[in-house]
Amino acid sequence: MAIVVQKYGGTSVGDVDRMKRVADRVARSHRGGNQTVVVVSAMGKTTDELVDMAARISEQPPERELDILLTAGERISMSLLAIALAERGVPAKSFTGSQAGIITDAVHGKARIVDITPGRVQGALEEGNVVIVAGFQGVSQDTKDITTLGRGGSDTTAVALAAALGADVCEIYTDVDGVFTADPRIVHDARKLDYVSYEEMLEMSAQGAGVLQVRSVEFGRNHDVRIHVRSSFSYTAGTWVGPEEDKVEDAIISGVAHDTSEAKMTVHGVPDTPGVASRLFSALAQTNVNIDMIVQNVSSDGRTDISFTLPRGDQPQALSVLEPLANEIHAEGINVDDNIAKVSLVGAGMKTHPGVAAKMFGALSTAGVNIEMISTSTIRVSVVVSKDQVEQAVLAVHDAFDLADEQVAQESN
């Protein structure tokens, strides 16, 4: 008997009627003979509404309490789904993250899963129930406090549970048909990918493809969980995420991702002496700010500029540690630029194909897009451009590598 973990996002359970449609889909999996575990997010905009209420009360709500507040939405959807399943004659039991044994560290707002003890989940499965688990939440190992896993955390809940239960597949249901070569809202002939490797998906998620949370892909890769990203509004196959070697397509490039949620921070006139950069970034690390691209200019007369990108929301924390430090090390100042976007080209194939970066830069300059920062990995090239030019940039790169070309898609199958 197969074990299937399904995750439904906030849009899929956006209202009572959609909740019923999800129940139909889950019932179908259960009647098909699968041991089915369902991870649900909060309904539609519930979480945003809760955040808003907190904001009306305090500008800096205590993180422990904010986490308790934000976990309420998943409790509502998990119990409603269980009720909808019972109405369809399918026995179901719902569990909070804590009850499901999602054990995390104590970093409220972006806790990491450190262990999973799914005893109650397995027990309920063996009794023949569909098991519904609240996404996005866990309980801290040390303090026993309720924690949340950060935006998109339900993906991680699902993949982590799939790993712990040895599930055959983890289905991530969303409001799009799968992973595309680019955001279809920008690139109208973007193509749905049938299969991407964990590594490619990691890069695409990290670079702004909103479809899967980065940590969920890490979890999938580390525990070899087959992930199927698909639409909750159709029964067509979506995009499979798995190991590189299972990949059929041999396309050089998988897709273009973009991210407009970050800001660029520059520390000017940093004395170019050993250990300075490490002091800056270890200080930032302690604030749990996720630094992304880092660029250090060539130094001139003993001083240099250090730039990095970070989530726009993390700027206050970053500044609070950087400003005193900048004084200490006698830097000339800190500058923040919100008007940036990141465009990334991702493809495992580029490892063995030189000139990919050059071709990308060429396409951008032809499109009149200025490049502000560059960073690369073995399977990714990312550039920072002005936010006003992000669409031109994505279109230009997508076009330059013929990602829409159906021929390529055919051949590669």
Add this chain to the structure above:
Amino acid sequence: MAIVVQKYGGTSVGDVDRMKRVADRVARSHRGGNQTVVVVSAMGKTTDELVDMAARISEQPPERELDILLTAGERISMSLLAIALAERGVPAKSFTGSQAGIITDAVHGKARIVDITPGRVQGALEEGNVVIVAGFQGVSQDTKDITTLGRGGSDTTAVALAAALGADVCEIYTDVDGVFTADPRIVHDARKLDYVSYEEMLEMSAQGAGVLQVRSVEFGRNHDVRIHVRSSFSYTAGTWVGPEEDKVEDAIISGVAHDTSEAKMTVHGVPDTPGVASRLFSALAQTNVNIDMIVQNVSSDGRTDISFTLPRGDQPQALSVLEPLANEIHAEGINVDDNIAKVSLVGAGMKTHPGVAAKMFGALSTAGVNIEMISTSTIRVSVVVSKDQVEQAVLAVHDAFDLADEQVAQESN
């Protein structure tokens, strides 16, 4: 240092602004040097909205899941209040019923508290926090499932916590000034009582005075918790509930309670043989239906009618066990009357004053109110009348015993 438990109902925390006012009041208690524990209900109509969503999905939602759903509201208010207190510089930690150690039996929807293990609450208090606890909920001893204590359950959470913590007082904040001699919406010159005994409060709550849940009063009496029922919209003293001997007033009667939430069920033509009644009511007991008044007619030619009142919502369960049973014992039929109301006269003084019942019945007949059922305790006389006549009945009885008369109030102080 005094330990104070405060309970705020749904109206008191009805919206963000009211939540802030409650935070001011709690902060005042904390700054006054009290170790303060706050029990909160869900905001305004939240719980009703959740019930409504469930109803749109299923006519008979599984009780386990319904309880999980209904506890979401308290999580929202408890964390918002903690956030509001932090904003006022008051350290606060919120706990769910389960985290606060509210251990119950497994009767979902109307669970009973079987134990309280407030270790985490005491720990947080000793750290100098205001502790906020979600009302109305607990965790089942055997199944570890989330349970709810039934309507008004937050009162019981508060009094039970006060007992477990050895609190000096349990303040129940509501939207009225205290306990009145009758419902002020019906009797405009109803008088606020300064003090009522546990026994009187028990009878009044049981007979429909909505201000305190019956179980909370039982808890208060069994553990000698001083309860202060007062308004969250003013700082004037409310009504104290405590032991009979501390009572200063020597009024014969405390007040008139009424209840329009019940129905009357009659089993007709029951063979008048030993054990029949016991079979009926033990069957009902197993469905956890709360039977209230019971009247058995004088038997004629070997048969009798047995009538009882019960919460209107419990009629389906009651019928489901009574109908087969009525056939078994060859009763003639079952009849249900929704159009009834219960009017009760309560007062510890009536123990020693004969003729109270007679005076009450006299007042009712003068007012042209017909009496359908009668039941009495040492400190209460209850009658069932037609629902259309409940206001006349309450006014007539309140008037007959001069409960509004300020003179009486003065003399008795």
